Amino acid sequence: MRKTNVFTTPETRAAAWLGILLAALVTTALGVAGGLSPAARPWLVALWLVALAAIGAVCVGWLRRIRRSLAALAAQLHQAELGQSDYPLSLNDEGAFSALHNDLYRYARESQAAKAALTRDRAQLSTAIQDIAHQLRTPIATQANLIELLGTAPNPATQAELTLQNRRLQSLVEQLILMARVDTHTLSQNREAVALDDLLRHSLDVLLPLIADAALEVVWQVPTGITVSVNPRLMQEAFINLLKNAAEHAPAESRLVIAAAQTPLATTVTIQNFGAALPEAELPHLFERFYRGSQSAPNSLGVGLAIAHGIVAAASGRLTLANTHPGVRATVTLFR
Secondary structure: OOOOOOOOOHHHHHHHHHHHHHHHHHHHHHHHHHHHOHHHHHHHHHHHHHHHHHHHHHHHHHHHHHHHHHHHHHHHHHHHHOOOOOOOHHHOOOOHHHHHHHHHHHHHHHHHHHHHHHHHHHHHHHHHHHHHHHHHHHHHHHHHHHHHHHOOOOOHHHHHHHHHHHHHHHHHHHHHHHHHHHHOOOOOOOOEEEEHHHHHHHHHHOOHHHHHHOOOEEEEEOOOOOEEEEOHHHHHHHHHHHHHHHHHOOOOOOEEEEEEEEOOOEEEEEEEOOOOOOOHHHHHHOOOOOOOOOOOOOOOOOOHHHHHHHHHHHOOEEEEEEEOOOOEEEEEEEEO
């Protein structure tokens, strides 16, 4: 902190002038006493000197303490600018300056956390944009080649493939945009109370053709009367991804068990198939975006589980996957 005269700063000027005023009052009082009692003047002079020394010592000590406290505040602010929010406990004396140190420390930590979150979100958004561009190249290139093959005499097989690629491209764009929103924590937090039974049935309806093709038996264990407070559209997207993942990895003519339960603390939804167990080495990576495990379908984007995980987390819930021998169980826990 730059050294300044005690009379140049408002914080110390008042204390300095208070010392001068006290010295003037003591001098005046002892001067009047000396005039009234000449015989006591030597003792009054000695008392005057002692009083001036005491006033000076108290004022100088007070001024130095104020200056040290201000210097400590300035140093703490400087450290905060450098990303260091240290707060020595020796400064905590329960005084006014201690309260200022506590406030500065809290604001510095909050600012650092917000800055770190912003930096992380920007990095995730940048990576998500690059991933989106990379994932879009293949279907766009395929469409371009198919369009060239159409020529002036369209081929029905080529047109069907072009339509398929167009649908895949549309689905890819929607999934990647949702993935970017998950990564940047910009999912809608608008919630409403919905019946869990209806939410799961609507999610399952989308996958009925897939379930019918595999001849899966759906075991429904979802009681009526359970309600959850969620964003219905987003949570349905999460359940669709989980049901699709379970159905795709279920053996033909096997079972798909969908169950739910509610306690005073949480609502739990489980989706279980009876297929092959997941490799233990892959379990920690299943919720990473664009991660494709050894059992992934050829056309899998590797974002379904990541999207479901992000949606459930945004709803203050938890999503886990575990082997059940046989099969795999996905568990969604929505805390009340």
